[in-house]
Amino acid sequence: MNRFVREARLWLVGIPILLWTLLPIYHIFLFSISTKDSAFSGTLWPDHPTLRNFVTVFRQEHFYLHHFWEQIWNSLWIAVAVGLLTLFVATFAAFAISRIKVRGGRTVMNAALFTYFIPAAFLAVPMYKAMGTYGLLNSRWSLVLAMVTLASPYAIWVLKQASDKLPWELDEAARIDGATPLQLFRLVYLPLMTPSLVAIGTYALLLAWNEYLYAFLLLSHENTIPLAVGLGHFLASDDSPWELLMATALIYALPPAAIYYAFRRYMVGGLTVGAVKG
Amino acid sequence: MAAIAIPHPAPAAPQRHLSWQAWGLIMIAPYVLVFLVFVLYPVSYGLWLARHPASYQTLFDDPVFFRTVVNTVVFLLVAVNLKFMLALFLSGFFVHERRWIRWLSVIFIIPWAVPAIPTIFSIRFMLNPEWGIINSLIFRLTAQEGPNWLNNPSLALTMAMLVHIWKALPFWTLILMAGRLAIPRELYEAAGVDGASPWQKFKFVTWPSIRTLYLTSTLLSMIWTLGDFNSVYLLTGGGPADLTHVLSTLGIRYIRLDQVDQAMATIVVALPFVLPLVYFMMKRLSVNE
Numbered sequence: 001m002n003r004f005v006r007e008a009r010l011w012l013v014g015i016p017i018l019l020w021t022l023l024p025i026y027h028i029f030l031f032s033i034s035t036k037d038s039a040f041s042g043t044l045w046p047d048h049p050t051l052r053n054f055v056t057v058f059r060q061e062h063f064y065l066h067h068f069w070e071q072i073w074n075s076l077w078i079a080v081a082v083g084l085l086t087l088f089v090a091t092f093a094a095f096a097i098s099r100i101k102v103r104g105g106r107t108v109m110n111a112a113l114f115t116y117f118i119p120a121a122f123l124a125v126p127m128y129k130a131m132g133t134y135g136l137l138n139s140r141w142s143l144v145l146a147m148v149t150l151a152s153p154y155a156i157w158v159l160k161q162a163s164d165k166l167p168w169e170l171d172e173a174a175r176i177d178g179a180t181p182l183q184l185f186r187l188v189y190l191p192l193m194t195p196s197l198v199a200i201g202t203y204a205l206l207l208a209w210n211e212y213l214y215a216f217l218l219l220s221h222e223n224t225i226p227l228a229v230g231l232g233h234f235l236a237s238d239d240s241p242w243e244l245l246m247a248t249a250l251i252y253a254l255p256p257a258a259i260y261y262a263f264r265r266y267m268v269g270g271l272t273v274g275a276v277k278g
Numbered sequence: 279m280a281a282i283a284i285p286h287p288a289p290a291a292p293q294r295h296l297s298w299q300a301w302g303l304i305m306i307a308p309y310v311l312v313f314l315v316f317v318l319y320p321v322s323y324g325l326w327l328a329r330h331p332a333s334y335q336t337l338f339d340d341p342v343f344f345r346t347v348v349n350t351v352v353f354l355l356v357a358v359n360l361k362f363m364l365a366l367f368l369s370g371f372f373v374h375e376r377r378w379i380r381w382l383s384v385i386f387i388i389p390w391a392v393p394a395i396p397t398i399f400s401i402r403f404m405l406n407p408e409w410g411i412i413n414s415l416i417f418r419l420t421a422q423e424g425p426n427w428l429n430n431p432s433l434a435l436t437m438a439m440l441v442h443i444w445k446a447l448p449f450w451t452l453i454l455m456a457g458r459l460a461i462p463r464e465l466y467e468a469a470g471v472d473g474a475s476p477w478q479k480f481k482f483v484t485w486p487s488i489r490t491l492y493l494t495s496t497l498l499s500m501i502w503t504l505g506d507f508n509s510v511y512l513l514t515g516g517g518p519a520d521l522t523h524v525l526s527t528l529g530i531r532y533i534r535l536d537q538v539d540q541a542m543a544t545i546v547v548a549l550p551f552v553l554p555l556v557y558f559m560m561k562r563l564s565v566n567e
Binding site for chain 2: 010013014017018020021022023024025027028030031040041043044088089090092093095096097100101102103104105108110111112113114115117118119120121122123124125126127128129130133134145146148149152156157175180181182185206209210212213217228231232234235242245246249250252253256257260261264
């Protein structure tokens, strides 16, 4: 009996969590398979579920969707570029700070941490102004560079934590054998760091794909904006086709969710370790 | 080729040390460049733009500003603390070893893993007073008209806070869960032998172990929540009548009006609060290095 009560209590917590988590997600799905009429009738399941909305999106058959494929390509291009560039910048920096113990490394780490702690929306204002000065506004590179700036501090920090745990004897052995820093980096460091690198690459990629604020500040041309900004355009008028918006939103939300779950093993271990220590 | 290579002397030990340092500098250079070009210069330039007292005068005279500050403080105090109390509670739930709870934790992480814009728009439509699913349900269950959720400033801000909690709760629950899992089991077993109640176990074993993590996380979350633009902007757009703005959305509003000096002033106003917290966080992380 005691055991029964204890299990019932767990379910009493679990079921509300499930509803709370899934309701907004289910609502996206519900809208995306509804016709315009049934979307607005407030039912929990449409009378005639349809995939028509997705066909409309894929064929770009609406004013707001004329650049759908171009925008999804921009999102992909930007996300991949941010993932690769962040890995490039952060891996070298972490290696230099943690293994080479480069002079000034501590200062650079502090600068990175400082950037990490500034609220993102606060940095957006000066960043916007500076991108204007550099003449990068409306170029996809402005968003790529801004997102690399936002992603690399955490990336460096996590990689440095992981790197500090590698046995120092490896470096000594490599140095005695006359290895150059690049050889140590390529032959010893990279293979040992692979799980963390996967986590960080995924982190930066998702951060860029999901970003809205920086994207809509820095990019406004129809040909350069990512899908996130394109979705925001739907709100320009009051009688927008919400069922098409939700269908597009579902398409936009699926890749990051899939990638997150595919790399979850790396993500959870790799990304929470630092936070727990703090 | 070999003949050319011979004249080069084999590097002496100190020189080789230097060359490792040189490599280190080359490797750290890309990030230093990113920091100088996209953080240090923009921030310095921004602060320089915000040097005019007139900007602050205009800001304080803006009728929206005072309300924005109040909203921001309420958002930070209420949303962040509520989020952490829930996260503390839920982390205790998720550490139970059941197959279905493990599955639930996988689902629970979705709000954090998916982008903000689809889900916040979805919630926005759910709250539509005429055809939203929430008011339809209210009407069906009680035969009464539901409230006009996003048209009442206090209600709209409350909804924005709920959106923030919906999105950020999974991450912090995960963090606190990791904190709980790091507590040695023997402590609970010993407490159980001594006949401790669940509450006593929490008070004397769990809380002392994760208190530091909890407080640090709360402070960190407060800084980051200051930068949470999406929860407010995508749900209410700052409306109705600009009454639900927080500092971050107000700053961006000034940018959209092409008043960058004004936008910077908005941010500078928050710095006396932000910088001590950032300093504190940096010290904490440096100690733990």
